[in-house]
Amino acid sequence: DADVTQTPRNRITKTGKRIMLECSQTKGHDRMYWYRQDPGLGLRLIYYSFDVKDINKGEISDGYSVSRQAQAKFSLSLESAIPNQTALYFCATSDTGLRTRQPTGELFFGEGSRLTVL
């Protein structure tokens, strides 16, 4: 089983619909992230979370919201989807490195959720 699981893997929806992408992880990491991938633009950070009580905006948070339901679960919502939100979305986790007092820096990604908004 994958350490970082995203659902759904593919979704086609219509403009104005509410969409939720879910992410769960078994790595025991505190930090979780949502990235968006577009051709020629790389990966851009939407939201990130240090722990259940901590939510932070990334580079492109407009039009998105998130919920950290538990340490292992981090969901991304599009309240009213629009066509330019068509993209590949990735959830990622990282370790805080509390034992070493040094974040390791490595991100562990899920396999992605491809969203198409018509």
Added chain:
Amino acid sequence: QQQVKQSPQSLIVQKGGISIINCAYENTAFDYFPWYQQFPGKGPALLIAIRPDVSEKKEGRFTISFNKSAKQFSLHIMDSQPGDSATYFCAARGGVGGFKTIFGAGTRLFVKA
């Protein structure tokens, strides 16, 4: 505003050749510079990473060269193989708390057999 600039956008290399991908960054607070490799249908995965206190790191056929004064770093893939065909992202980590990772635009590498 792109904080990490990556080039080229795409690259075709003969099997056995050297693949070189370059990146430049702006924020001197970045303290960790990873390269991620992504195959179609998969999420990116860490390939190799370097910290700014060293100028070079080598792992097998993959080498990162880092020039702190020029704020540039590059990935060299020696003896490139068809299995190396993938998209490569450079990245830099920094910001408040030191945990935000900013990615370059990506380079699609194709290694011809």
